[in-house]
Amino acid sequence: MSLQAIKYSNGQLHILDQLKLPFVEEYIPIRTAEEGWHAIKEMQVRGAPAIAIVAALSLASELSKLLTDDAITTNAVEVQNFIVGKLHYLITSRPTAVNLSDACRKLEISVSGEANRHNATGQSVALVFIRTAESMLAQDLEDNKSIGNHGAEWIIKHALWSGESQATVLTHCNTGSLATSGYGTALGVIRSLAESDTLRHVFCTETRPYNQGSRLTAFELVHDHIPATLITDSMAAALLAKEDSKISAIVVGADRVAANGDTANKIGTYSLAVLAKYHQVKFLVAAPRTTIDLETKSGKDIIIEERSGSEVTMVRGPCANKGDIKETNVETIRIAADGINVWNPAFDVTPATLIDGIITEVGVVEKSDDGTFHLDSIFESSSPV
Numbered sequence: 001m002s003l004q005a006i007k008y009s010n011g012q013l014h015i016l017d018q019l020k021l022p023f024v025e026e027y028i029p030i031r032t033a034e035e036g037w038h039a040i041k042e043m044q045v046r047g048a049p050a051i052a053i054v055a056a057l058s059l060a061s062e063l064s065k066l067l068t069d070d071a072i073t074t075n076a077v078e079v080q081n082f083i084v085g086k087l088h089y090l091i092t093s094r095p096t097a098v099n100l101s102d103a104c105r106k107l108e109i110s111v112s113g114e115a116n117r118h119n120a121t122g123q124s125v126a127l128v129f130i131r132t133a134e135s136m137l138a139q140d141l142e143d144n145k146s147i148g149n150h151g152a153e154w155i156i157k158h159a160l161w162s163g164e165s166q167a168t169v170l171t172h173c174n175t176g177s178l179a180t181s182g183y184g185t186a187l188g189v190i191r192s193l194a195e196s197d198t199l200r201h202v203f204c205t206e207t208r209p210y211n212q213g214s215r216l217t218a219f220e221l222v223h224d225h226i227p228a229t230l231i232t233d234s235m236a237a238a239l240l241a242k243e244d245s246k247i248s249a250i251v252v253g254a255d256r257v258a259a260n261g262d263t264a265n266k267i268g269t270y271s272l273a274v275l276a277k278y279h280q281v282k283f284l285v286a287a288p289r290t291t292i293d294l295e296t297k298s299g300k301d302i303i304i305e306e307r308s309g310s311e312v313t314m315v316r317g318p319c320a321n322k323g324d325i326k327e328t329n330v331e332t333i334r335i336a337a338d339g340i341n342v343w344n345p346a347f348d349v350t351p352a353t354l355i356d357g358i359i360t361e362v363g364v365v366e367k368s369d370d371g372t373f374h375l376d377s378i379f380e381s382s383s384p385v
């Protein structure tokens with residue numbers, strides 16, 4: 001069974017503390033929206049879909065407890081205002097991934113629908129919120145499996161080297177079970193290739209500075225027995241240049257895809273897209289439609305989160321001299337000169353011109369004859385594009 005970042009049942013939410021991976025596998029309870037906000041802000045949970053779902057379920061857990069304790073007012077509008085206030089607060093935890101604000105907006109709409117209903121009560125408003133949040137968890141998993149299948153089919157059809165029947169894929173950051181409610185987006189495509197025996201090999205970058213690749217993706221690939229090799233980000237060009245590596249495609253996730261296809265994703269994604277173009281390797285973005293933001297016209301309008309310089313000057317590792325690694329804690333080790341200035345953007349924007357396809361749960365969107373993506377079409381129906 002794949003790793004699970006989010007465990008939720010009957011109003012009880014637990015998340016795998018990703019700050020301790022790959023050394024310690026520990027689930028922590030998230031009981032309130034405030035605990036959810038901190039877990040997202042402090043990166044105990046990451047990945048665009050996962051943070052949206054944890055935000056929604058953290059508030060669902062808080063409301064479930066209030067319902068159990070009979071501590072919810074009967075006034076529907078008061079409960080609506082309480083929920084909306086918490087949702088606006090949750091959105092402030094991280095700015096770049098649009099899934100978070102998209103989920104909060106949809107939750108706000110369903111709550112207001114219920115609050116405006118004749119006979120609505122505070123309890124019914126809270127219950128509608130909880131059911132909507134729970135359905136997001138299930139929907140994300142289903143969408144990821146479809147993304148995986150569409151992406152794998154596309155790669156086999158359009159990206160294999162001549163004479164090859166299996167794909168070799170390079171991926172960046174973490175887009176797997178740990179970054180979503182399960183299966184993953186870009187890593188879902190890789191899983192789907194592996195399940196259909198059409199995967200030769202995966203290369204994953206370590207993804208400096210925060211090492212989501214070496215700490216999370218490598219952990220998932222080893223856990224699922226997928227043939228994989230870890231490289232540092234700076235080795236990608238050499239890998240693509242090496243004739244026998246035969247990279248079929250680079251597949252990455254996304255934190256926000258603008259209406260024109262420009263894509264914000266983990267820092268380092270843009271450099272991989274430039275390399276892919278130079279080496280004539282297909283460059284694909286895998287993301288659910290909840291990551292596509294038609295309100296944001298182009299990459300220029302995407303807010304890029306800048307994080308603490310300590311993520312660059314320090315790395316995390318297990319405490320030394322503790323014997324069995326499972327029992328260690330995680331410590332931070334300084335690797336840069338004291339006093340150096342640091343710039344630490346967490347994401348970059350890959351221009352649509354460098355992207356060959358956007359893999360969604362309803363199919364792979366390619367550019368039209370005019371050379372641009374028409375992403376609005378995939379919201380018009382749920383049938384394959």
Ligand SMILES: CSC[C@@H](O)[C@@H](O)C(=O)COP(=O)(O)O
Pocket residue numbers: 045046047048049097172173174175176179180185186212253254255265266267346
């Ligand atoms: C399926 S998630 C896609 C992205 O969210 C992922 O690649 C990423 O950038 C994660 O960033 P993080 O800063 O660890 O939350």
